Amino acid sequence: MTAKITYDEVEVGTELPAGSFPVTRATLVRYAGASGDFNPIHWNERFAREVGLPDVIAHGMFTMAEAIRVVTDWAGDPGAVVEYGVRFTKPVVVPDDETGALIEVSAKVGAKLDDRRVRVDLTAMSAGQKVLGMSRAVVQLA
Amino acid sequence: MALDQSFVGRTYPPTVPYEVGREKIREFAEAVGDDNPAYTDPAAATALGHPEVIAPPTFVFAITFAAAGQVVEDPQLGLDYSRVVHGDQRFAYSRPVRAGDRLRVTSTIEAIKSLAGNDILDIRGEVHDEAGEHVVTAWTKLVARAAEGA
Numbered sequence A: 001m002t003a004k005i006t007y008d009e010v011e012v013g014t015e016l017p018a019g020s021f022p023v024t025r026a027t028l029v030r031y032a033g034a035s036g037d038f039n040p041i042h043w044n045e046r047f048a049r050e051v052g053l054p055d056v057i058a059h060g061m062f063t064m065a066e067a068i069r070v071v072t073d074w075a076g077d078p079g080a081v082v083e084y085g086v087r088f089t090k091p092v093v094v095p096d097d098e099t100g101a102l103i104e105v106s107a108k109v110g111a112k113l114d115d116r117r118v119r120v121d122l123t124a125m126s127a128g129q130k131v132l133g134m135s136r137a138v139v140q141l142a
Numbered sequence B: 001m002a003l004d005q006s007f008v009g010r011t012y013p014p015t016v017p018y019e020v021g022r023e024k025i026r027e028f029a030e031a032v033g034d035d036n037p038a039y040t041d042p043a044a045a046t047a048l049g050h051p052e053v054i055a056p057p058t059f060v061f062a063i064t065f066a067a068a069g070q071v072v073e074d075p076q077l078g079l080d081y082s083r084v085v086h087g088d089q090r091f092a093y094s095r096p097v098r099a100g101d102r103l104r105v106t107s108t109i110e111a112i113k114s115l116a117g118n119d120i121l122d123i124r125g126e127v128h129d130e131a132g133e134h135v136v137t138a139w140t141k142l143v144a145r146a147a148e149g150a
Helices: A026-036 A045-050 A060-067 A069-075 B022-031 B040-048 B059-073
Strands: A015-023 A082-086 A101-112 A117-126 A127-138 B084-093 B102-117 B118-127 B132-143
Touching: A015 A026, A015 A060, A026 A060, A026 B022, A026 B040, A045 A117, A060 A069, A060 A082, A060 A101, A060 A117, A060 A127, A069 A101, A069 A117, A069 A127, A082 A117, A117 B022, B040 B084, B059 B084, B059 B102, B059 B118
Parallel strands: none
Antiparallel strands: A015 A101, A082 A127, A082 B084, A101 A117, A117 A127, B084 B132, B102 B118, B118 B132
Protein backbone atom coordinates (compact mmCIF):
# COMPACT_ATOMS: atom_id res chain seq x y z
CA MET A 1 0.00 0.00 0.00
CA THR A 2 1.33 3.34 -1.01
CA ALA A 3 -0.62 6.33 0.23
CA LYS A 4 0.58 9.58 -1.30
CA ILE A 5 0.15 11.41 2.02
CA THR A 6 2.79 10.94 4.69
CA TYR A 7 2.03 10.58 8.37
CA ASP A 8 4.42 13.38 9.22
CA GLU A 9 2.68 15.98 7.07
CA VAL A 10 -0.72 15.73 8.82
CA GLU A 11 -1.84 17.07 12.19
CA VAL A 12 -4.97 16.53 14.24
CA GLY A 13 -7.44 18.92 12.60
CA THR A 14 -5.93 18.71 9.10
CA GLU A 15 -8.85 19.01 6.70
CA LEU A 16 -9.20 16.76 3.67
CA PRO A 17 -10.52 18.24 0.41
CA ALA A 18 -14.32 18.08 0.70
CA GLY A 19 -16.56 16.37 -1.86
CA SER A 20 -20.07 16.92 -3.26
CA PHE A 21 -21.87 13.95 -4.72
CA PRO A 22 -25.14 14.34 -6.63
CA VAL A 23 -27.65 11.50 -6.56
CA THR A 24 -30.69 11.17 -8.82
CA ARG A 25 -33.22 8.38 -9.26
CA ALA A 26 -31.12 7.10 -12.16
CA THR A 27 -28.09 6.91 -9.84
CA LEU A 28 -30.08 4.75 -7.43
CA VAL A 29 -31.31 2.38 -10.14
CA ARG A 30 -27.74 1.96 -11.30
CA TYR A 31 -26.48 1.39 -7.76
CA ALA A 32 -29.26 -1.14 -7.14
CA GLY A 33 -28.06 -3.15 -10.13
CA ALA A 34 -24.38 -2.93 -9.26
CA SER A 35 -24.86 -3.78 -5.58
CA GLY A 36 -27.70 -6.26 -5.88
CA ASP A 37 -29.84 -4.30 -3.40
CA PHE A 38 -33.25 -4.06 -5.07
CA ASN A 39 -35.24 -2.92 -2.04
CA PRO A 40 -38.10 -0.90 -3.63
CA ILE A 41 -37.73 1.95 -1.11
CA HIS A 42 -34.78 2.98 -3.30
CA TRP A 43 -36.69 3.25 -6.59
CA ASN A 44 -40.45 2.98 -6.05
CA GLU A 45 -42.07 6.12 -4.65
CA ARG A 46 -45.43 4.47 -4.05
CA PHE A 47 -43.80 1.70 -2.01
CA ALA A 48 -41.59 4.15 -0.10
CA ARG A 49 -44.62 6.19 0.98
CA GLU A 50 -46.53 3.05 1.94
CA VAL A 51 -43.83 2.16 4.47
CA GLY A 52 -43.86 5.68 5.93
CA LEU A 53 -40.96 7.35 4.11
CA PRO A 54 -41.33 10.87 2.68
CA ASP A 55 -40.15 9.72 -0.78
CA VAL A 56 -37.61 7.38 -2.38
CA ILE A 57 -34.40 7.33 -0.32
CA ALA A 58 -30.82 6.52 -1.30
CA HIS A 59 -29.26 3.23 -0.21
CA GLY A 60 -27.35 3.84 3.03
CA MET A 61 -24.51 1.88 1.48
CA PHE A 62 -24.49 4.28 -1.49
CA THR A 63 -23.98 7.21 0.88
CA MET A 64 -21.29 5.24 2.69
CA ALA A 65 -19.56 4.55 -0.65
CA GLU A 66 -19.63 8.25 -1.61
CA ALA A 67 -18.34 9.48 1.76
CA ILE A 68 -15.20 7.35 1.70
CA ARG A 69 -14.24 8.81 -1.71
CA VAL A 70 -13.07 11.92 0.13
CA VAL A 71 -10.59 9.69 1.97
CA THR A 72 -9.52 7.47 -0.94
CA ASP A 73 -9.00 10.48 -3.24
CA TRP A 74 -6.88 12.11 -0.54
CA ALA A 75 -4.86 9.02 0.29
CA GLY A 76 -4.40 8.10 -3.37
CA ASP A 77 -4.44 4.37 -2.69
CA PRO A 78 -7.93 3.09 -1.68
CA GLY A 79 -6.11 0.13 -0.11
CA ALA A 80 -4.81 2.52 2.54
CA VAL A 81 -8.25 2.43 4.23
CA VAL A 82 -7.87 -0.19 6.96
CA GLU A 83 -11.10 0.50 8.87
CA TYR A 84 -14.30 2.29 7.97
CA GLY A 85 -17.55 2.59 9.88
CA VAL A 86 -20.71 4.69 9.85
CA ARG A 87 -24.08 5.02 11.52
CA PHE A 88 -27.06 5.74 9.26
CA THR A 89 -28.76 8.60 11.07
CA LYS A 90 -31.08 10.16 8.46
CA PRO A 91 -32.10 9.02 4.99
CA VAL A 92 -31.00 10.89 1.86
CA VAL A 93 -34.34 11.73 0.24
CA VAL A 94 -34.13 11.70 -3.57
CA PRO A 95 -36.93 13.54 -5.39
CA ASP A 96 -38.03 12.57 -8.90
CA ASP A 97 -36.50 15.48 -10.82
CA GLU A 98 -33.37 16.32 -12.78
CA THR A 99 -31.29 17.46 -9.80
CA GLY A 100 -32.19 14.84 -7.19
CA ALA A 101 -30.23 15.23 -3.94
CA LEU A 102 -26.71 16.26 -3.01
CA ILE A 103 -24.48 14.48 -0.48
CA GLU A 104 -21.86 16.85 0.90
CA VAL A 105 -18.90 15.27 2.64
CA SER A 106 -16.21 16.93 4.72
CA ALA A 107 -13.46 15.22 6.67
CA LYS A 108 -10.60 15.98 8.99
CA VAL A 109 -7.90 14.11 10.83
CA GLY A 110 -9.35 13.28 14.24
CA ALA A 111 -6.37 11.46 15.76
CA LYS A 112 -2.87 10.29 14.96
CA LEU A 113 -2.53 6.61 15.83
CA ASP A 114 0.35 4.15 16.05
CA ASP A 115 2.03 2.57 13.01
CA ARG A 116 1.67 5.72 10.86
CA ARG A 117 -2.09 5.45 10.87
CA VAL A 118 -4.60 8.26 11.33
CA ARG A 119 -8.28 8.35 12.19
CA VAL A 120 -10.29 10.50 9.80
CA ASP A 121 -13.65 11.83 11.02
CA LEU A 122 -16.22 12.31 8.27
CA THR A 123 -19.35 14.43 8.10
CA ALA A 124 -21.99 13.73 5.46
CA MET A 125 -24.89 16.14 4.98
CA SER A 126 -27.87 16.23 2.66
CA ALA A 127 -30.59 18.89 2.60
CA GLY A 128 -29.12 20.38 5.79
CA GLN A 129 -29.31 17.14 7.75
CA LYS A 130 -26.52 14.93 9.00
CA VAL A 131 -27.04 11.63 7.16
CA LEU A 132 -24.10 9.70 8.64
CA GLY A 133 -23.07 9.67 12.29
CA MET A 134 -19.95 8.26 13.97
CA SER A 135 -18.43 8.16 10.52
CA ARG A 136 -14.76 7.28 10.85
CA ALA A 137 -12.02 5.73 8.81
CA VAL A 138 -8.57 4.55 9.85
CA VAL A 139 -6.02 5.18 7.12
CA GLN A 140 -2.51 3.82 6.70
CA LEU A 141 -0.31 6.70 5.61
CA ALA A 142 3.16 6.58 4.12
CA MET B 1 -41.81 -9.98 19.73
CA ALA B 2 -38.32 -10.02 21.20
CA LEU B 3 -35.83 -12.27 19.46
CA ASP B 4 -34.48 -15.34 21.22
CA GLN B 5 -31.30 -14.40 23.12
CA SER B 6 -30.01 -17.95 22.80
CA PHE B 7 -29.06 -17.14 19.20
CA VAL B 8 -26.26 -14.84 20.39
CA GLY B 9 -22.93 -16.40 19.45
CA ARG B 10 -24.44 -18.63 16.80
CA THR B 11 -22.16 -19.05 13.77
CA TYR B 12 -23.51 -20.11 10.39
CA PRO B 13 -21.59 -22.30 7.94
CA PRO B 14 -19.24 -20.51 5.49
CA THR B 15 -20.84 -19.52 2.20
CA VAL B 16 -19.84 -21.01 -1.15
CA PRO B 17 -17.04 -18.90 -2.66
CA TYR B 18 -17.95 -15.64 -4.41
CA GLU B 19 -15.53 -14.96 -7.26
CA VAL B 20 -14.72 -11.27 -7.56
CA GLY B 21 -14.60 -10.24 -11.24
CA ARG B 22 -12.83 -7.25 -12.76
CA GLU B 23 -15.96 -6.20 -14.61
CA LYS B 24 -18.10 -6.43 -11.47
CA ILE B 25 -15.67 -4.09 -9.70
CA ARG B 26 -15.80 -1.73 -12.70
CA GLU B 27 -19.61 -1.80 -12.67
CA PHE B 28 -19.67 -0.97 -8.95
CA ALA B 29 -17.09 1.82 -9.25
CA GLU B 30 -19.06 3.37 -12.13
CA ALA B 31 -22.30 3.09 -10.14
CA VAL B 32 -20.80 5.17 -7.32
CA GLY B 33 -19.16 7.52 -9.84
CA ASP B 34 -15.63 6.74 -8.66
CA ASP B 35 -13.01 6.91 -11.40
CA ASN B 36 -10.01 5.93 -9.25
CA PRO B 37 -7.87 3.91 -11.73
CA ALA B 38 -6.97 1.35 -9.02
CA TYR B 39 -10.46 -0.09 -9.57
CA THR B 40 -10.25 -0.54 -13.34
CA ASP B 41 -6.67 -0.36 -14.58
CA PRO B 42 -4.39 -3.29 -13.61
CA ALA B 43 -1.28 -1.19 -14.29
CA ALA B 44 -2.50 1.54 -11.92
CA ALA B 45 -3.27 -1.05 -9.25
CA THR B 46 0.16 -2.62 -9.70
CA ALA B 47 1.82 0.79 -9.36
CA LEU B 48 0.19 1.05 -5.92
CA GLY B 49 1.53 -2.37 -4.96
CA HIS B 50 -1.61 -4.46 -5.55
CA PRO B 51 -1.37 -7.63 -7.64
CA GLU B 52 -4.71 -6.94 -9.35
CA VAL B 53 -7.37 -4.24 -9.58
CA ILE B 54 -8.89 -3.67 -6.16
CA ALA B 55 -12.49 -3.05 -5.15
CA PRO B 56 -13.81 0.12 -3.47
CA PRO B 57 -13.97 -0.22 0.34
CA THR B 58 -17.72 -0.87 0.53
CA PHE B 59 -17.89 -3.29 -2.42
CA VAL B 60 -17.69 -6.34 -0.14
CA PHE B 61 -20.98 -5.45 1.53
CA ALA B 62 -22.91 -7.06 -1.33
CA ILE B 63 -21.18 -10.34 -0.44
CA THR B 64 -21.42 -10.10 3.34
CA PHE B 65 -25.03 -8.97 3.27
CA ALA B 66 -26.00 -11.86 1.01
CA ALA B 67 -24.28 -14.13 3.53
CA ALA B 68 -26.16 -12.46 6.38
CA GLY B 69 -29.31 -13.65 4.60
CA GLN B 70 -28.73 -16.98 6.33
CA VAL B 71 -29.29 -15.20 9.63
CA VAL B 72 -31.98 -12.77 8.53
CA GLU B 73 -34.01 -15.54 6.89
CA ASP B 74 -33.43 -18.15 9.58
CA PRO B 75 -37.02 -19.20 10.34
CA GLN B 76 -36.01 -20.20 13.86
CA LEU B 77 -34.79 -16.67 14.59
CA GLY B 78 -38.01 -15.20 13.20
CA LEU B 79 -36.84 -11.70 12.25
CA ASP B 80 -39.50 -9.65 10.43
CA TYR B 81 -37.37 -8.51 7.50
CA SER B 82 -40.06 -6.21 6.11
CA ARG B 83 -39.44 -3.96 9.12
CA VAL B 84 -35.64 -4.02 9.01
CA VAL B 85 -33.49 -0.93 8.49
CA HIS B 86 -29.71 -0.71 8.35
CA GLY B 87 -28.42 0.90 11.55
CA ASP B 88 -24.62 0.80 11.48
CA GLN B 89 -21.98 -0.61 9.18
CA ARG B 90 -18.29 -1.10 9.82
CA PHE B 91 -15.41 -2.82 8.04
CA ALA B 92 -11.89 -3.78 9.15
CA TYR B 93 -9.57 -4.82 6.34
CA SER B 94 -6.48 -7.02 6.37
CA ARG B 95 -6.12 -6.14 2.70
CA PRO B 96 -8.37 -4.74 -0.05
CA VAL B 97 -10.67 -7.11 -1.93
CA ARG B 98 -9.30 -7.65 -5.44
CA ALA B 99 -10.26 -9.21 -8.75
CA GLY B 100 -9.81 -12.97 -8.78
CA ASP B 101 -10.54 -13.36 -5.08
CA ARG B 102 -12.75 -16.30 -4.18
CA LEU B 103 -14.30 -15.15 -0.93
CA ARG B 104 -16.19 -17.09 1.70
CA VAL B 105 -18.15 -15.43 4.48
CA THR B 106 -18.75 -16.84 7.92
CA SER B 107 -21.59 -15.03 9.70
CA THR B 108 -21.99 -14.87 13.46
CA ILE B 109 -24.72 -13.28 15.55
CA GLU B 110 -22.79 -11.01 17.92
CA ALA B 111 -25.67 -9.45 19.83
CA ILE B 112 -29.43 -9.30 20.08
CA LYS B 113 -31.05 -6.44 21.92
CA SER B 114 -34.55 -5.19 22.37
CA LEU B 115 -35.00 -1.45 22.73
CA ALA B 116 -38.39 0.29 22.86
CA GLY B 117 -39.94 -2.63 21.02
CA ASN B 118 -37.28 -2.61 18.31
CA ASP B 119 -35.19 -5.72 17.75
CA ILE B 120 -31.53 -4.92 17.20
CA LEU B 121 -29.33 -7.55 15.62
CA ASP B 122 -25.55 -7.34 15.27
CA ILE B 123 -24.05 -9.65 12.68
CA ARG B 124 -20.33 -10.13 12.07
CA GLY B 125 -19.20 -11.47 8.71
CA GLU B 126 -15.63 -12.79 8.51
CA VAL B 127 -14.40 -12.83 4.92
CA HIS B 128 -11.56 -15.18 3.95
CA ASP B 129 -9.90 -15.90 0.63
CA GLU B 130 -9.29 -19.28 -0.94
CA ALA B 131 -6.04 -19.71 0.96
CA GLY B 132 -7.96 -19.20 4.20
CA GLU B 133 -6.37 -15.80 4.82
CA HIS B 134 -8.48 -13.09 6.42
CA VAL B 135 -9.45 -10.29 4.02
CA VAL B 136 -12.05 -8.20 5.83
CA THR B 137 -14.53 -8.33 8.67
CA ALA B 138 -17.89 -6.61 8.24
CA TRP B 139 -20.13 -5.67 11.17
CA THR B 140 -23.75 -4.97 10.28
CA LYS B 141 -26.34 -3.67 12.71
CA LEU B 142 -29.93 -4.30 11.65
CA VAL B 143 -32.90 -2.74 13.41
CA ALA B 144 -36.34 -4.32 13.05
CA ARG B 145 -38.75 -1.53 13.94
CA ALA B 146 -41.57 -2.41 16.31
CA ALA B 147 -44.81 -3.31 14.55
CA GLU B 148 -47.58 -0.75 14.97
CA GLY B 149 -49.86 -1.58 17.84
CA ALA B 150 -47.45 -4.23 19.12
